[in-house]
Amino acid sequence: MDTYSKPALRVLHVVRQYPPSIGGLEEYVSQLVERQSGSARVTVLTLDRVFGSSRKLKRIQRINHAVVVRVRYVGFSRFFIPFVSPRLLRRYDLIHLHALDQLTDLISLYRWLGIPPIVVTSHGLFFHTHKFNSIKQFYFKTISRATLSRAKRIFAVSRNDQVKLGEIGIRSEVLPNPVEPFPWLYGGRRNFIYWGRIAENKAVDRLIPFFRQIINADKNRKLFIVGSGTPADLQRLTEGIRSAELPQSIIRFGYLDRADLQALIEDCGYTVSASRYEGYGMVQVEGMSAGLLPVMQNNSAFEELFERSGAGLLLDFGNPEAAAERFLDWESTLPEQEHDQARNFALKCAWPPAAARIEAMYRDVIASGC
Template identity: 30%
Template sequence: MSGMTDSRTTLPARPRSILHVVRQFLPNRGGLEDVVANLAREQARLGHRVRVVTLDRLFSNPDVRLPARERLEGIDIERIPFSGSHRYPLAPSVFRHLGDADLVHVHAVDFFFDALAFARPFHRRPMVATTHGGFFHTNAQSRLKALWFAGPTRLSVRAYAAIVACSESDARMFAPITPGGVTVIPNGVDLDKFAGAASAEPRRALLTIGRFSHNKRLDRLLAAMRALGPGWRLRIVGVPSDVTVEALTAEIDRLGLTETVTLHVGLDVPAIRALIGQSSLFVSASEYEGFGLALIEALSAGLVPVAHPNEAFAWLKRRHPLISLCDFADPATVAGAIRDAYDSLAESRLDPGGANLPAAEDLSAYRWSGVAARYVAVYEAVLTGKDRGAGSSTPR
């Protein structure tokens, strides 16, 4: 089961009205938001009418209410109010925004996933869902999560005409509760956004990109920086989640890393690209990833990745040998792996006839044109009642 083949499909006989439902979206930046935005843009380019329904406040800035309707980066966005925790935000007005949608595409497993499923007999819209790691990004409340997954989630999946996993680990998780199997479509990646942006000269400069959340284990990354000692820099790029900027800053100060570690919050693409241009290595201590989008973006930029061997990163390592994996629970081991990765990069750059190792990785399977085509094939199979064939399938 690879799910990596770039399947092609002919355009549908007529454009479809597609509604994406996702809890957080633009102007917020993160892996989930980027995936939905890129998929929506590509589907619009193919001639479909695409809308996104999302919440009207960002979890990172809950006191600011965003416009109810807005068009950003060519995408029509409708925002709705919510109450309750950001872990399971309640937003029942989503039903008023289904409009003329031919198909509803729900992203992640949360209130939207459950509510739209249980109301399926009333709204009767065909639905597809993408798992995006489910809700197992951390071990917190693991027993409650397991019970919820075996109960409400098992019931909810039955309302969806197709469940799409963005990784094989997700597929293995959802296959036992999904009648008919799970379709695997790895996330697309904007390979042009940071293409070739890494420093032309090797630098002892590390970069990590992602939400400031507990599963990213930024504490372990800071411990590795302390073990590396002087002469190294780390830039942490992202947005606050369940770890605040204040908490991160305090930990950096406590470890005496204020001269070598900097935080960069809420940057746009050009600003991130500029930081990549000052870096040579990408690092991630993340214990859980639904797919590993930031790591693929790092490869496209020419950064050399050193990452924790979570299931998603281990899957990517089997396809991209340039990735180095080591257990970030051991700062000394991580420091050694980072030094080795830097030394290998420096040696390759010293050889005038040597290949640029980062550029040697073939990332073409992640291009959005192919990924969007596979999603359209899933949609068409759902809407026409045909068997799915757009991606690999994990049997029940």
């Protein structure tokens, strides 16, 4: 009997930031590579510094089941020039690029030099703030369009991303970001929690005046803010909490591991986000898996999530008084079963079916040749 077995697929994931950096994109890639490690040889290519830090990280390191290769770059988070050799890229059978940035642009350009086929996941593109919007639009319609035209397949994480890609003639298929569900943690508490990156586009500071209005109605509530960010963003948030004179009611944490985060979620009833722009809303779905309800800024990604799940509330945190009043009115008539509805939706967004779709896409791309 022929005992020959085909070598495992060699997959390279490319993402600008990876642990020890913390964020939704980092979490997504970490979860994906762990699920692929049983059937593929998985490597992660990323930058050698966390944005906002000057500390160089190890050039090669094993994190869980993946080898992480870090490359030098010059620049900053919005625009950087990475130093990547095509020789490194030729070691793999397929390259999976995550998000649109200069790493994606450079590696797609290397297709002319015979590197393996590339696939792309959109992760919200790069319209997270209105800053430099005209430059971003020009970049998107020219460089990004050329970059994406070299990809064999493209996954959009939302219909919003798919529409934007269609505007520049790029076809994609929607695959919402899957989540690792929490156990049921909701116990009837009414505190709020935000977790994720502390950054300008997340508008975490806009939660403070909203929560002040909530406190006026119920002094026993708390708002937990969990996440890391640049020193400037963290300082701005700390000053906002201090000037609002709510240090006992708004409690800020840095990075928490999953066990500590679960303990905090257990004390809450709602996830809350005032983010001006989101690619999808992975944290909100994770919170729903624990039985929490999402209270969200009325942006296109959250509108889509609300429409699909039928759970939670959309608000305009730019008007904190009206937002708080609307929340309290909604909460007063809230049926308990909506927490179950939220969890049932989130459990349908778990990893196994998404990972299977991605693996099938890899097989199709490899079978079709370069």
